[in-house]
Amino acid sequence: MSGDEKLVRMANQMADFFRSYPPEEARAGIADHIRSFWSRVMREGLQARIAAGGQGLDPLVLEAFGAEARGESPIQKETAGPEQVGQLGSDAG
Numbered sequence: 001m002s003g004d005e006k007l008v009r010m011a012n013q014m015a016d017f018f019r020s021y022p023p024e025e026a027r028a029g030i031a032d033h034i035r036s037f038w039s040r041v042m043r044e045g046l047q048a049r050i051a052a053g054g055q056g057l058d059p060l061v062l063e064a065f066g067a068e069a070r071g072e073s074p075i076q077k078e079t080a081g082p083e084q085v086g087q088l089g090s091d092a093g
Contacts, residue, residue: 003045004045004049005056007042007045007046007049008049008056008057011030011034011046011057011058011061012056012057012058012061014029014030014033014034014061015030015058015059015060015061016058018030018060019060023060023063026060026064027060027063027064027066028064030060030061030064031064031065034046034064046065047065050062050065
């Protein structure tokens with residue numbers, strides 16, 4: 001499996017995960033995850049695939065990087081300060 005195929009598979013897995021969310025949240029969640037956790041090379045590879053027509057990519061992934069407005073991501077940010085850790089559901093400490 002080539003690197004491009006792996007990116008498509010991973011992006012499509014995210015689309016499968018977020019499919020049960022409202023469309024705006026799903027698109028925002030996919031875009032947020034890719035921006036937050038994928039390397040620059042991976043993001044550039046995905047963008048190149050989209051620019052070339054997006055072959056093999058789930059329509060939800062394509063929509064996540066389209067020109068339309070995005071909603072708020074359903075992914076809860078875990079980068080809060082220590083005073084907010086309990087509010088984020090952590091059982092540490």
